Amino acid sequence: MEFVSPIAKIVKPEYCKVRHYAECTGKDISGADKIMICGTSLQDNAYLNDLKIFKNLLLEFERPVLGICSGMQ
Numbered sequence: 001m002e003f004v005s006p007i008a009k010i011v012k013p014e015y016c017k018v019r020h021y022a023e024c025t026g027k028d029i030s031g032a033d034k035i036m037i038c039g040t041s042l043q044d045n046a047y048l049n050d051l052k053i054f055k056n057l058l059l060e061f062e063r064p065v066l067g068i069c070s071g072m073q
Contacts, residue, residue: 003039004038007036007068011036016036017032021050021054022047024054024057025057026060032061032063033063034064034066035061035064035066036066036067036068037066037067037068038068039068039069
């Protein structure tokens, strides 16, 4: 959550729902107007285990998606 918390504070909790990618469901995504994805540390490779599931959820989402790298490139 170290990369997510600062973004959630800026956006304001009343305007967003924070979900860990591994807990995100199609129901969560279908009810969203847009999605913001925050990066992870270089040592955290656990997301690779669920990448296919998460990718499929995002490919079905036909609204704006913003990805923010943890390095803020």
